[in-house]
Amino acid sequence: MRIILGLVFSFMFAGASFAQGPTLVWEAKGLARPESVIHDPATDVLYVSNINGAVMQKDGNGFISRLKSDGTILERNWATGFDSPTGLGLRDRTLYVADVDALVEVDAASGSIKKRHPANGAIFLNDVAVAEDGTVYVSDTPMNTIWRLKDGVFEPWLTSDELEGPNGLLVEGDKLTVASLGRLKSVGQEQEPAGMFSVNLEDQTIEPLAKGKTIGNLDGLQVLKPGAYLVTDWPDGALYQVNADGKVDLLIDLNQGSADLTYSPETGIALIPMMLDNSLAAYRLSAPADSKSDGKKDDKKKK
Numbered sequence: 001m002r003i004i005l006g007l008v009f010s011f012m013f014a015g016a017s018f019a020q021g022p023t024l025v026w027e028a029k030g031l032a033r034p035e036s037v038i039h040d041p042a043t044d045v046l047y048v049s050n051i052n053g054a055v056m057q058k059d060g061n062g063f064i065s066r067l068k069s070d071g072t073i074l075e076r077n078w079a080t081g082f083d084s085p086t087g088l089g090l091r092d093r094t095l096y097v098a099d100v101d102a103l104v105e106v107d108a109a110s111g112s113i114k115k116r117h118p119a120n121g122a123i124f125l126n127d128v129a130v131a132e133d134g135t136v137y138v139s140d141t142p143m144n145t146i147w148r149l150k151d152g153v154f155e156p157w158l159t160s161d162e163l164e165g166p167n168g169l170l171v172e173g174d175k176l177t178v179a180s181l182g183r184l185k186s187v188g189q190e191q192e193p194a195g196m197f198s199v200n201l202e203d204q205t206i207e208p209l210a211k212g213k214t215i216g217n218l219d220g221l222q223v224l225k226p227g228a229y230l231v232t233d234w235p236d237g238a239l240y241q242v243n244a245d246g247k248v249d250l251l252i253d254l255n256q257g258s259a260d261l262t263y264s265p266e267t268g269i270a271l272i273p274m275m276l277d278n279s280l281a282a283y284r285l286s287a288p289a290d291s292k293s294d295g296k297k298d299d300k301k302k303k
Contacts, residue, residue, distance in 0.1 A: 021251075022239075022251055022252050022270075022283045022284060022285045023283065023284050024281060024282070024283055025269065025282040025283065025284050026070060026071040026281075026282045027071065027279050027280070027281045027282070028067060028071035028072070028073060028279060028280040029277075029278065029279045030073065030076065030278065030279075031048060031050055031065060031076075031273075031278050031279060031280060032050040032051070032052035032063075032278060033050060033051040033052055033053070033055075033275050033276075033278065034048050034049065034050050034051075034065075034259070034273035034274070034275060034278065034279070034280055035049050035050070035051055035085070035086045035087075035259045035260055035273055035275055036048070036049045036085075036086055036087050036088045036127070036220075036259065036260035036273060037049075037088070037260070037261065037262050037271045037272075037273050037280060038088040038089070038090050038095075038262055039069065039262055039264065039271070040090060040108060042093070042108075043108075044068075044069050045066055045067060045068060045069065045074065046066070046067040046068070046069060046271065046280075047064055047065070047066060047067075047078075047088055047090070047095060047108075048064065048065040048066075048067060048273060048280055049062070049064055049082075049085040049086055049087070049088055049097060049273075050062060050063050050064065050065055050085065051084045051085065051086070051275070053084065054084070055084055055086075055124075056084050056100055056123070056124050057083065057084055058083040058084070058100055059083060059084075060081070060082075060083060061083070062080075062082030062083050062084050062085040062099065063076075063077045063078070063079060063080045063082060063085070064078055064079035064080075064082070064085065064088075064095070064097065064106065064111065065077070065078055066078035066079075066111070067280070071280065071282060075111075078111045079095075079106050079111035079112070079113070081113050082097065082099050082104065083099055083100050084099065084100050085097050085098065085099045085104075086098045086099070086125070086126050086127065086260070087125070087126055087127035087128040087138070087139070087169075087260055088128055088260075089128035089129060089130040089136060090108065090130070091130045091134055091136075092134070093107070093108045093109060094106065094107070094108060094114070095107075095108045096128050096130065096136055096149075097128070098125035098126055098127065098128050098138050098139075099125065100122075100124065100125060101118065101119045101120075101122045101123070101125060102116050102117060102118050102119055102125070103116070103117040103119065103125065103128070103136065103138055103147070103149060103154055104116050104117075105117075117149060117154035118154070119138070119140070119147055119154060121143070121156075122140045122143060122145070122147065123140060123141075123142040123143050124140060124141050124142050124143075125138050125139070125140055125147065126138075126139045126140065126141045126166075126167050127139045127166075127167055127168050127169045127220075127221075127260060128169065129169035129170055129171045129176065130171070131171040131201075132171075135148060135149065135150045135171075136148065136149040136150075137157070137169055137171065137176055138169075139166040139167055139168075139169055139178070140156075140166075141165045141166060141167050141181050142165070143159065144159055144160055144161050144162075144163045144164070144165065144166065145157075145158065145159040145163075145166075146158040146159075146163070146166060146169075146176070146178075146199070157204075158199065158204050160206060162197070162206045163178060163180060163197060163206065164180040164181075164182055164194040164195070164197075165180050165181040165182050165183065165194060166178045166179075166180055166181075166197075167179055167180055167181040167218055167219050167221075168218060168219060168220050168221030168231065168232075168260065169221065170221055170222070170223065171201075172223070174200065174201050174202060175198045175199065175200060175201065176198070176199040176201055177196065177197070177198055177199075177209070177221065177229070178196060178197045178198070178199060178221075179196050179218035179219070179220070179221035179229075179231045180194035180195060180196065180197065180218055181194060181217050181218060181219065181234070182194030182216075182217050182218075183217075184217060184235060185235075191217070191235070193214050193215060193216045193217055194214065194215070194216075194217065194218060195208060195209070195210060195212060195213055195214050195215050195218075196208070196209040196210055196215065196218070196221075196229070196231070196242060197209060209242075209244065210242050210243065210244060210245075210246045210247075210248070211245065211246035212246075213242075213246045213248065215231065215233075215240065215242060215248055216231075216233035216236055216238065216240070217233055217234055217235050217236065218231045218232065218233060218234075219231075219232045219233065219234040219258065219259050219260055220232040220258075220259060220260040220261035220262075220272070222261055222262060222263040222270070223263070223265075224241060224263065224265075224285075225265070227243060227244040227245075228241055228242065228243045228244070229241070229242045229243075230242075230251070230261065230263055230270060230285075232254075232258040232259060232260070232261055232272060233258065234256070234257060234258060234259060234275075235256055236256070237253070237254040237255045237256040237257065237258050238250060238252065238253060238254055238258065239251045239252040239254060239258060239261070239270065239272065239283075251285060252272075252283060254272070254274065254281075255274060255276065255277055256276055257274050257275035257276030257277060258272050258273075258274060258275075259272070259273040259274070259275045260273060261273070263285075267284075268284050268285050269282055269283070269284055269285075270282070270283045270284075270285055
């Protein structure tokens with residue numbers, strides 16, 4: 001069910017610098033199409049959403065796993081009753097779960113479902129971000145829509161084709177940062193990569209980030225440091241560092257299915273759900289030695 005390759009979130013590594021590139025610390029196996037991971041600082045555990053079937057399929061098979069911060073699986077089916085759970089958010093002992101066309105509130109202590117907020121008209125609720133005031137934002141990727149839960153009301157907040165398939169979300173002060181999926185290759189359609197955007201929470205104006213650069217088909221999004229982000233590319237299997245000045249570096253060449261990550265600046269550990277590998281991988285990061293053609297994987301092996 002799992003392979004433990006090391007320890008994570010250890011105080012001894014906080015603030016350390018590393019000359020080498022990112023290294024795999026541990027890998028938790030035996031999950032079921034994991035899509036998102038979030039760390040609970042109150043209990044030092046990890047919650048992982050498991051689609052356990054086809055994406056967007058309303059089959060009742062989805063569940064949330066609970067792991068120790070070293071990758072040991074505590075309860076594989078800790079919270080059940082989901083269809084295709086994806087993005088996760090956490091505030092005040094409530095775990096928020098995006099589940100196809102509903103936002104689900106889960107008791108972080110027991111794993112029991114407290115409330116469901118239907119998203120009538122949504123196609124694929126994807127990522128979740130929670131603001132300091134408790135407002136919850138959820139991306140509906142195919143509909144180019146951001147939903148908002150505020151004062152108990154869950155409704156569409158912003159719809160715009162400028163968002164290019166919003167996926168990963170982060171609230172940063174008075175801005176909502178968005179990493180966009182673009183369009184994946186399908187019958188009769190070419191694959192179209194996208195970039196990152198900043199949405200003003202007051203007037204909803206949308207501004208491109210990283211000088212409007214097209215980066216990839218983006219999924220997870222985290223702050224690496226001021227002016228720099230970590231983003232995953234799901235179909236290409238990659239972890240990128242994206243800087244505000246438009247510089248893009250390939251940090252890790254991954255298998256396809258690298259999904260909604262989390263990152264601890266204290267430990268330098270990135271946790272990446274590998275959906276198609278049914279695993280959660282923990283990598284210790286360091287600054288890239290050099291760029292690879294502006295982030296493109298020229299020498300990437302075929303997967």
